[in-house]
Structures are given as structure tokens and as C-alpha cells.
Amino acid sequence: MVRVTHWLTFIAFIALLVTGGEIVISHPRFYWGEVGNVNTKPLFVIPIPSSRDTVPTGYNYVMPDQNGWSRSLHFEAAWVAVLTGLVYGIYGLFSGHFKKDLIAKRRDWTWRAYRDRTAKYLRRAPPGEAEEISYNVLQRTAYVLVIFVLFPLIIWTGLAMSPSFTAAFPATVELLGGRQSARTIHFFVSWLLLLFLFVHVAMVALSGFRKRMRAMITGYTRDREESQ
């Protein structure tokens, strides 16, 4: 179940990333507060051409408009991610997966444990016996942050941009400081998730790409010959 939901989330995340990028191109300016447009001062501007001729970018070039399919795919992929997350959340709660695999054990929840494990990574020491089948404290912290902080935050900030959802639940956007603040936070959280993806894939590669991939797809943690 963890593996199936992992790969579904991966597909949805890539779709969300690509289409989200396309949507940003139609207005590569970010603001803080409730409102913002080309007549107001931006918080920051991404120095890329836009797919709209109404946005002053400094480029004498308008990118092709890809927002139609991008938006439709963005929301459909968001549904896949949210429904998958729901299944994973219910499974994780009732199967003990969260408690057993993700929440750091109390005795590991110390600066010392973090420091020791970081030092071990820096020495590129091989993982211990326990780490072959479970996660260490740094991994647990990263996964908990992504699963319980970043994913909920990106869903929340996404919904806070929906005019009819915020009509029903105005506090969801007011707590964030307004519609444009929600959009800006949504943008930064997607970068944090992308950063996680890079580190995650790099760690998989460093620990033996083929071996880890096999584990992530089939669930086997050791070579078949070894386990026999």
C-alpha cells in the first residue's frame, strides 16, 4: 500500500510540477496580501518571458499559451494526489505505518541522534543493519515534514485560491493573509517539495539506485539470493 500510493503520488506530483510551472508562466509575478496585478507593486518577479502580452516582462517575446490543458491536468492530478493521500493517511494511521516507520522514536528524538546520523552521512558510512529495513532519524524527520507539513500546506494554499471554496470557508484564505499570499506560499512550498525530490532521488542513487528502486517497487529489501 505504501509503495502503490508512493508511485501514484510521484506521477501526480510530476504532473502538478510541470503544469504549475506552465501556469506561473502566464503571470510570473508574485504579490503579498489579497490583491495584485500588473498595476501594483510585486513582491518579486521571475525573470522569464510570459505567455500573456499584458504582462511587462522586459522580453519582446510572448510564450505560447498552455494554460487550458495545464490547468485541467493540474486539478485532475491534484485530485489523484489528494485521494491517494487520503488512502495512504487512513492506511498509515490504522496499520501502524506512521507510528512504526515514520514517527521518530523518543530516544532518537535528540540533537545528538541528528548530529551522529549527519556525521555518518558525511563520512559516507554504510547504513547499519536496522537501516536496511527501516528509516533513520533524519529520514523520518524529512518524511514527516513532507507528509504532514508540506503536502497539507500545498493543498491548503491551493484551495485558498479557489473563489468558491473561499466563499464557503473565508478563514482558509484570511489566515494566510489573502489570495495573493496564498499563491506566493503555494509557489514556495512547491519549491520545497521539489528540493525534497532532488535530495530523495540523490539519496536513492547514492545508496545503490538499482537495489533501492527494486525495494521501492517490489518491497524486497535484500537481494533474493541473500534472503534465501
Next chain:
Amino acid sequence: MNPITRRRLIYGSAAAVAGVAGLAAADRLAKRYGLIPPDSSGIYGPGETLTYACQRLLTTRTPAREFPRSMISKNPFANALYAQPLGDDFRKMQDRGFKDWRLVVDGTVAHPMSFSLADLKSLGLHSQITEVACEEGWSYIAEWIGTPLSAVLREAEVLPQTQYVVYRTIEEGAWESIDIRDASDPHTLLTMGMNDGDLPVPFGGPLRLRVPRQLGYKSLKYINRITATDNIRKFGRGLGGVDPEYGYSWYAGM
């Protein structure tokens, strides 16, 4: 891996049968309660349908967000920098102060009629301070003054089988539609004024349909015809608007 045991097979088949039956029941219920949008076909259909169905179940009766007067944007953006010229007929009407502007109301109504701007104003003016949010990401807040679409539909006596309201503009090929629930919302406003003045032409004057619980592309400018219907498939390619034909969602409440 775990072998396929008889018990697993039975549980699996039972789950599959229950899933198919559940989907069929959900489909029937969704059709009955009007939870299927016109653009429910194609690869993005499931996403569009889930969004629309959830919004209809959760947010149909909640009014649009309104803002204090102090939050009205000082520099609203008309999004009309490079818009198509509106043509000579429009300029002639503009020169006469839009006295001959007509809004035709037809379709599934007991009394097809035509309204001048003065006729619309006589139905009662309402004002709201709401945000225009564009699908591109930008937004502004303004005060909008006009006549609720619901008042016009009441005047023409919209028939009970009506499911959608199609609206068209003086711009060739521009049309959109909303369901009867959004059309009946008091915030869905045939707008003639903005921030205590007449609605400026770049912002859609003399007549713009504001649909504040959906993105800006549903708030068409220069409205001249409204058609109530019980069959949205008859219009264009049957997707409920020109934006869905370009791949944009018909339901833009997100």
C-alpha cells in the same frame, strides 16, 4: 510476494463488484442532483466532475466573499491592453451613451423580452465589493453596481425545466454559461457601474455579467443576449462555453 489465495480472490472480487456498483449508483445520483458539468467527457472529465460535484455539494448556498470599502483596488487592471477593437456599431452606441444597448432574454422563458439599460436599472440596483480573480493569477477588488441576473430571469419568467443560462456578447464567438444555481445567486450581477461611476468600456461597460464565485473568464464583458436552456448540448460544441472549447474548465469556481 504474497500468493493469491482463495480468500484474497473472494475479497478482491467482492471489492471490485462493490466498487462498480458504487460507481454506477454515484453516477445516477450525480445526474439526478445535477453534479455533472457539461465538459465531463475526455481525459480531464473525471477531475472536472469531481471538482464541480464537490463545489455543488459544499458551496452552492454560500455567498461570494465581500470586502470593506477600504480594500477597493486603486489600480484595477482591465486586461484590455491589446483587446480586439469593438467595431463601429459599438462606437456609435457609445457616442449616444449606450441608449440603444439591448439585452435580449430568450430560450426557456415564458416571456422572451429585450431590456434597455434603463429597463435593467428599474428592476432595482444592487452593489457588491468583490474580487476579480484571473486564472493567470492576478486579481483586484472593486465595487460593482447592477441588477442581479435573477431579477431579469424572474421578469421573463424562467421556466422550471431550465438548467443553464447561456450568455453572449457583442464579440463574435464569445459565449459562456452557468448553471441555474449560479444564475439564481444574488451576487451574479448584470453590472453597469463600477466604483461609483459608470462601468468603463475596458472593464466591460456598458454591461458585464459578474460571476464573483468563479474566475474572471466567466465574467464576460459587453453582454447583449441571455438564453435560458434545458439542454446545454445544443450550444457550440456542447461543452457549455467557448473557454471549455479551448481546454479551460467550464466550472471556474475551482
